[in-house]
Amino acid sequence: MKRVMLTVAYDGTDYCGWQVQPGKETIEGELNRALSALTGEVIEVIGASRTDSGVHALGNIAVFDTDSPIPAEKFSYALNQRLPEDIRIQRSEEVSANFHPRHCESRKTYEYRIYNAPFPLPTVRLYTHFTYVPLNVDLMSQGAVFLVGEHDFKSFCSVDTQAQSTVRRVDSVEVQEAEDSWRRPSEFGGLRSGRQIVIRVTGRGFLYNMVRIIAGTLIEVGRGHIAPQQVEEILEAKNRQKAGPTAPACGLTLVGYEFPEEEIDGNSLK
């Protein structure tokens, strides 16, 4: 018996999120189906993050136990043959039999992407949130500063939450314009420029919808509806209604996890 950790990338557009739900297409469901077919065992993975419907990932984490003779690092190749093309394992490796991706120290990073231009651009529409109102990135950065550190994020949490405590620690919130690679129509024929704005948030745990409410609030700051220093007041109010709207799922991508070496090291058991 060994415990294997998968790093999973997906395009969440066509899925009802990570978590298995009867009669719906989910990332977890596709992983369970592919793993069970591959190994002949009944496998149900443990996911690190139960991303919502429409949210994307470059590096979500899934863990499972197996008696399969397939070496841990070969699961990536074998699973990618059986998964739909909008889910791809980026890495597979053996981890400690005690490793549980939700019950351990970890940091994760999300990115929220905004396409800010007069008109939507079809080739980025699935992975960004479009807004034509010009956003001021400097103001957004100034507002973001107040979110860093340990705070009660009750104002930035869906009222549906089942969390016992709404205190969380955010390590960093950066707002920047994405360079180059999303090509700007502005270079050609004098078109007004389109640009991508990225909000990158790293922390040790997030409340339900927290990153999307942070994004929705910083968008309000960027358009001048909320002053940057009001973000501090919104935190202090501990009232969901004081923050901005929940920004749409398609702009959100779970970039990746960092775990302490000693948590995941499968060799320590050998």
Place this chain on the structure above:
Amino acid sequence: MKRVMLTVAYDGTDYCGWQVQPGKETIEGELNRALSALTGEVIEVIGASRTDSGVHALGNIAVFDTDSPIPAEKFSYALNQRLPEDIRIQRSEEVSANFHPRHCESRKTYEYRIYNAPFPLPTVRLYTHFTYVPLNVDLMSQGAVFLVGEHDFKSFCSVDTQAQSTVRRVDSVEVQEAEDSWRRPSEFGGLRSGRQIVIRVTGRGFLYNMVRIIAGTLIEVGRGHIAPQQVEEILEAKNRQKAGPTAPACGLTLVGYEFPEEEIDGNSLK
């Protein structure tokens, strides 16, 4: 009567290319349908580039004549209300009644994007060609140099071509790694890096499949199957079989057109 020029962006994934074909979804067909419904006239646009099935565009060009009272610059807004979300007008403007987007001086730029990593990344799969064989960008750049200038590109042209002459002028071919914005899983958890390589070609007209054959050939150079200086020999051979394969359509994007001011200026007639 006025002549209006549209700058059209699209995600070509779900279309059988630009040109109207009976019973098939095409970009031109969608534009004709939306324009005719909007104006109440029977409108058939003239396109600048008849892109192939699966090819994307940030700035293809369509031109039409209309008696509609809608101001030329408002067509972008009105059409975007009626087009599917994978087609979006980026700009609309009045042009000279003599302007024809295929019968005039112009330069256009294409980009061919390659995702080069051990495993495909779902969130870039629709707009890049995936290859896991590591590509050497320096070698690709060295090979690209031989393509710049006026040459007989018969080796880089589909054998199905109906072109009278296969001589074309290429102004530039650049090969570079895209920076930053396509996030690299390598930043997280020690994953091996994934990267995007962009081949950007500007010229005054291209043969059928020419950019995709250039891309397919430079990929062979990048993986070490063809030496950079052999690109010159391939040109001289004037034989399609000497060049590399036609790279897949999904990696290709028509970035945009440049027309001389005097060709398009609608004010000159007023």
